[in-house]
Amino acid sequence: CERQDSRASRERLLVVANRLPVSAVRRGVDSWHLEISVGGLVSALLGVKEFETRWIGWAGVNVPDEIGQRALIKALAEKRCIPVFLDEEIVHQYYNGYCNNILWPLFHYLGLPQEDRLATTRSFQSQFDAYKKANQMFAEVVKEHYVEGDVVWCHDYHLMFLPKCLKERNRKMKVGWFLHTPFPSSEIHRTLPSRSELLRSVLAADLVGFHTYDYARHFVSACTRILGLEGTTEGVEDQGRLTRVAAFPIGIDSDRFIRALELPQVQDHMKELKERFAGRKVMLGVDRLDMIKGIPQKILAFEKFLEENPNWRDKVVLLQIAVPTRTDVPEYQKLTSQVHEIVGRINGRFGTLTAVPIHHLDRSLDFHALCALYAVTDVALVTSLRDGMNLVSYEFVACQASKKGVLILSEFAGAAQSLGAGAILVNPWNVTEVASSIGYALNMPADEREKRHHHNFVHVTTHTSQEWAATFVSELNDTIVEAQLRTRQ
Numbered sequence: 263c264e265r266q267d268s269r270a271s272r273e274r275l276l277v278v279a280n281r282l283p284v285s286a287v288r289r290g291v292d293s294w295h296l297e298i299s300v301g302g303l304v305s306a307l308l309g310v311k312e313f314e315t316r317w318i319g320w321a322g323v324n325v326p327d328e329i330g331q332r333a334l335i336k337a338l339a340e341k342r343c344i345p346v347f348l349d350e351e352i353v354h355q356y357y358n359g360y361c362n363n364i365l366w367p368l369f370h371y372l373g374l375p376q377e378d379r380l381a382t383t384r385s386f387q388s389q390f391d392a393y394k395k396a397n398q399m400f401a402e403v404v405k406e407h408y409v410e411g412d413v414v415w416c417h418d419y420h421l422m423f424l425p426k427c428l429k430e431r432n433r434k435m436k437v438g439w440f441l442h443t444p445f446p447s448s449e450i451h452r453t454l455p456s457r458s459e460l461l462r463s464v465l466a467a468d469l470v471g472f473h474t475y476d477y478a479r480h481f482v483s484a485c486t487r488i489l490g491l492e493g494t495t496e497g498v499e500d501q502g503r504l505t506r507v508a509a510f511p512i513g514i515d516s517d518r519f520i521r522a523l524e525l526p527q528v529q530d531h532m533k534e535l536k537e538r539f540a541g542r543k544v545m546l547g548v549d550r551l552d553m554i555k556g557i558p559q560k561i562l563a564f565e566k567f568l569e570e571n572p573n574w575r576d577k578v579v580l581l582q583i584a585v586p587t588r589t590d591v592p593e594y595q596k597l598t599s600q601v602h603e604i605v606g607r608i609n610g611r612f613g614t615l616t617a618v619p620i621h622h623l624d625r626s627l628d629f630h631a632l633c634a635l636y637a638v639t640d641v642a643l644v645t646s647l648r649d650g651m652n653l654v655s656y657e658f659v660a661c662q663a664s665k666k667g668v669l670i671l672s673e674f675a676g677a678a679q680s681l682g683a684g685a686i687l688v689n690p691w692n693v694t695e696v697a698s699s700i701g702y703a704l705n706m707p708a709d710e711r712e713k714r715h716h717h718n719f720v721h722v723t724t725h726t727s728q729e730w731a732a733t734f735v736s737e738l739n740d741t742i743v744e745a746q747l748r749t750r751q
């Protein structure tokens with residue numbers, strides 16, 4: 263009865279993503295500690311309050327024994343999370359292999375792996391088989407917890423096979439799929455050996471969403487050119503069935519950031535930072551340590567700026583906070599060493615006995631420390647080589663109501679389409695251009711900063727994560743109603 267009441271007021275949303283918003287750490291045979299995970303998807307969806315949400319996903323840990331599984335299911339239930347248990351071999355082939363070694367670089371225009379990179383995770387085909395198997399395992403858990411009327415929202419490139427698996431199990435299920443990365447040009451997608459099977463599986467969804475109109479257009483082109491289907495302004499049509507395809511730019515829970523700035527602990531952090539860097543302008547980078555984020559390019563541009571502007575050397579500091587991810591993948595280990603090497607060289611070159619130009623941290627910051635950092639920053643540097651959207655740029659803008667700092671933003675981040683008018687847009691590969699933009703940003707007059715900030719602040723506070731989710735779900739419901747009307751006609 264209680265369930266019926268809450269269902270009447272709030273729609274039930276099953277959010278299916280590779281990772282749950284928490285990571286589980288085992289403390290004993292039947293005891294678990296849960297930690298909130300860092301990442302764009304989690305940040306955006308935690309702000310969504312108007313649905314009765316359940317999360318379904320992997321908890322990031324192998325749990326081979328039944329006692330452990332039962333205890334974890336119980337611990338996660340308190341957080342409205344439902345685990346999918348994946349064994350080590352599947353994780354290796356599906357997650358490290360097909361998702362992170364193949365789809366992630368391909369969708370960010372870094373190409374398919376060479377044979378030597380594949381060799382560590384066996385063949386392409388066995389990785390794709392594991393990918394499909396893992397998606398089937400997700401589908402089984404969804405089926406078990408699905409109640410008629412639920413909206414099932416599948417997320418990201420890990421679960422491109424899931425819409426098909428779900429519809430095979432229940433044709434009436436309302437299924438949406440959203441991609442958080444870019445969808446590349448059809449010429450790039452064409453190189454993928456499993457290109458057609460993946461497209462067809464995604465098309466089984468009722469609604470397919472992307473961050474930008476460009477990504478949606480690339481997807482429709484891939485379906486028309488590779489599958490020979492018909493693309494319309496509404497989406498993709500296959501034998502009379504329409505899959506709606508559209509852009510749904512994500513946002514953040516901006517109020518949460520704005521409110522946090524008033525908290526005493528955030529104010530204390532801000533005071534500490536201001537004292538620590540008094541007399542210097544603060545530049546900030548916050549990224550997951552990933553090759554798509556362009557961290558080496560950013561640091562090299564900063565070096566060039568210092569090289570060409572000796573008068574700024576003791577007046578500016580770059581704080582680069584890089585949270586390590588996928589630490590067991592060799593490419594990511596190489597990237598970490600590369601970044602450390604460049605930072606060490608630049609600090610050796612331009613540092614003094616009492617100060618260094620770059621503070622690099624390999625770790626995640628808690629929410630309050632992060633808000634304080636955003637608030638005291640003069641210039642934020644987002645230099646992604648490709649990025650679906652990039653929420654760091656949004657979070658920075660939300661925390662800048664009093665300082666009105668400048669955002670330097672890669673034109674290859676989806677956010678360039680929404681924050682482009684207020685930010686300084688750069689090509690991150692062009693180190694000279696980024697270096698001169700740093701100079702421009704540091705010297706920008708207050709009235710120009712104010713104008714640029716105002717433009718972005720209005721966007722960030724009106725295009726929130728809540729609105730993003732509500733729009734996607736209502737569009738999904740409308741799509742289904744329209745499809746029912748069409749079949750009745």
Ligand code: ADQ
Pocket residue numbers: 300301302303305306442443512548549550583584585625626627628632649650651652653654655657
């Ligand atoms: P991500 O690649 O994870 O997300 P992004 O959108 O920038 O990238 O989100 C990162 C999130 O993690 C932000 O909320 C940020 O605050 C947090 N974060 C990053 N580094 C941190 C650190 N050192 N300490 C604390 N927190 C940190 C993917 C896509 C993006 C897309 C999002 C959402 O790659 O393009 O914008 O999903 O769709």
